[in-house]
Amino acid sequence: MNITSIDQAQYKNAYGILCHSLPKMGSRDALNPTFCHVEVGGKTTRHNHFEPENFFIIQGQGEMTIGEKTRVVKAGDLVQIPPFSSHTLKNIGESILQFLSIYTEDYTVPALPTEVVITAAPPTPNGPLHLGHIGGPYLAVDILSRYLGSKSVNVVTHSGTDDHQNYVGEKARSLQLGKLEFRSHCRARIQRGFRNMDIHFDEFIEPSQDHDYQNKIKTFFRRAVDANIIQLEPISMPHCDHCELTLVDVHADGACPHCASSSRGGCETCGIVVPAYELHSVHCGRCGQPASSVIKSVYTFDLKSHLPLIVDDLAKLKLSPRLQQLVKQIQIQVQPSMKILVAYATENDFGIQVDGRNLHVWFEMAAHYESFASSEKFWIHSFGFDNSFYYLLYIPALLKALNPKTKLPDAVVTNEFLLLDGAKFSTSRGHAIWADEFTGNSEHLRLYLSEIRPAQQTSNFEMDAFNAFSTELKMSLAKILDRAADIATVKPFETSADNSVVIQSQRFLKDLEMNLVPQNFDPRQASRLILNFIDTTTQGLGNMQNDKLRIEALATALIPFMPETANRIQSVLSLSTYQAPHAEAL
Structure with missing residues (x-):
């Protein structure tokens, strides 16, 4: 018989409250009982873990939140918390809230799929990779693929350069370099950066030089037109009279209509994407002049009307709380439509041309990902929060509308921003540590970047x-x-x-x-x-x-x-x- 008295002095800070774990009775004791105190008005830090857990409320009253659901709990209640569920408990009573936490470390590692394809968001060749890029999607893909390979899983990794972003052409122009020369130079530095970090891709495509790729994209566009998935309509587009330029992406400096943060269409603050003509206070990204407007016939895709096609699949994905909030926010938008720009006439012919218009790169991306979304292989996609709107909502909805047999990724690996000395890495400002120029121990760096990985919130290098x-x-x-x-x-x-x-x-x-x-x-x-x-x-x-x-x-x-x-x-x-x-x- 083993009888233990609980000494109040043995309580220690854990998860934002005071806890005292009882000693185990032996090496085969799988249970981990812990007594916990939550002061009046206090709460546990929001967290999750792979063990299932039970809270038995001994005294007091609290507010229990698991995932997005919240309920009031009181003495005598037993709360069951599934593995990996984000949870927190707040004391809403007038006395100390006491509860017993019981979890077990006895668990089964999920079975691995036999065939896997891992895709990573393509880097834009308007500059070299910095450590913020490496610590985001790319190192994660390499770690995951090496682990799966060590377990004899048949795994293929895929990425490439995002050649047709107008950021590339505009950067080349600012440096007074030819577009093709500049793009090729940046792609070479990107590949050197991967090699320096010992990151490998089985497939690393170059869309601007791949005619089969371009024909595939054009065929996808024609299918979407024929199926009436995208529509041609007149829209008042922002325009710079001084530069004689239609303002889209890099050329459109404005404010997000949802959170008022600076945005060029894809808001890095709230994550919501809007076409350039919905931005507030648009100025030309090249000369800074206020935008005028011109009526242009453009192709658009109505995301709002096609969202119901992917709601069930989205619910199956394991997403961070911030991504869950983004998805929820889009679903409850009150406007009757949410148009996404597909193709538009422009003075800049840097992208793939269809019907005399420039195809927007994110429609191009959707066309390319159709093969992965149609595959029977287990598909994992890795990307940053700033691209989540496209990868979780726009691309899946567009693919599902055109091809009902497509799927969302079976799993996603996402990240927030990695800061450098407290400020965002910036290629344009040169506030960066370039991956291809890093001379330290890259093996040590791989482990360090993993330890500080900005999985659910920003972190600092x-x-x-x-x-x-x-x-x-x-x-x-x-x-x-x-x-x-x-x-x-x-x-x-x-x-x-x-x-x-x-x-x-x-x-x-x-x-x-x-x-x-x-x-x-x-x-x-x-x-x-x-x-x-x-x-x-x-x-x-x-x-x-x-x-x-x-x-x-x-x-x-x-x-x-x-x-x-x-x-x-x-x-x-x-x-x-x-x-x-x-x-x-x-």
Whole structure:
């Protein structure tokens, strides 16, 4: 019999409240009971985790929020919280709210699909990649593909340059360079940046030089016209009389009609996209003059009328709270229509031409993604919040309207902005660290960018912080490699590692996998598990059997994040090294 008294002094801060975890009775005890106090007016920080959890309310009254649903709870209520559900509990009573949290660490890692295609939002070739780009969609894709490859999943990664953005032509003009020359130069730097970060794509297309690609896009446009999915209509477009230019995207500086933030159509603050003619206070992005307007016949797509086609599929996707809010906000918009620009006549013929008009790049993107949306393979798409409107709403609705058999991605990997020294990375202002010019340890950088990944909110990169991280990591890995070399010289062990170390190592790898499977992909949490295990390994060095087991587990864990380091450790221990299936691509 084990009777424990609860000492108030043992309560510690956790999740914004005071908690006290009861000790386990043994290594096979899977339950984790924790007593919690919430002060009057206080609340737990909003969070989620992969374990299912139960709250039993002992005393007081609270407001329980799980996902988007909120209910009042009182003493005697039992609240069941599903895995990965974002939740918070607020004390709305007049006394301390006490509850017992019970969760279990016994769980099953979801089965992996057998065939996977991972697409990443294409970078615009109006400049090189900076670390904000790398820490967003691209490193995540590489980590996920390496993990799946190590599990013998047939995985293909796909991206390319977004050649037809008018940002490219305008940047070339400002530098007094030819469009094709400038675009080619930027594409080469983008590819060098990927190589420098050890990021590989099996397919990396160049739309401006691919005639089959362009014909596919034109055929898709004609299908949409014939099916009456897009309409030709006269619209008053913003125009610069001084530059003799129709103002769209880079040429249209205005204010978002929904949140009043500066916007060129796609608002980085609220995420809502509007055509240039709906922006407020439009000025020419080239000369700064206020816009006039001209009537032009343009093709548009009415997103509002086609949203019902994808509502059920959207509900199945695991989205961050901010993305859930964006989707909800669009669905409740009161205006009868929500027009998206498809093709328009312009003085700038930088894009694909259809019916004497310039095809807007996001319609082009939808046409290209039709093959992935029609595939039986498990499709994962990676992109930033600023493009979420297009990838979650516009493209799926357009594809579904034209081809009812298409699907949304089976899983999405999204990110917010990564800041540099507290300010947004900016190619135009040169406030950046370029991926192709980075001279530090790129393996260390991969792990560091994973740890600070802006998954659901912005995060900040500081070079001093990275250098300190890299120095400490270098020393820890040197100890581990030295120990691995010592172990390699010893004859096979006659005894096994301690049971506690076996359980610890297996638990670590299982927790890691839970954060790397496509359904739950969270490289931020996975990298933190790795860093904690590195500390555990270096601090526990001494027993060769235990050390060998931990180091082998660490080498396996590092494959997606630090592949060269993983191979070095495995080579020292004479283990089979892992080679990514696409290591020679790009």
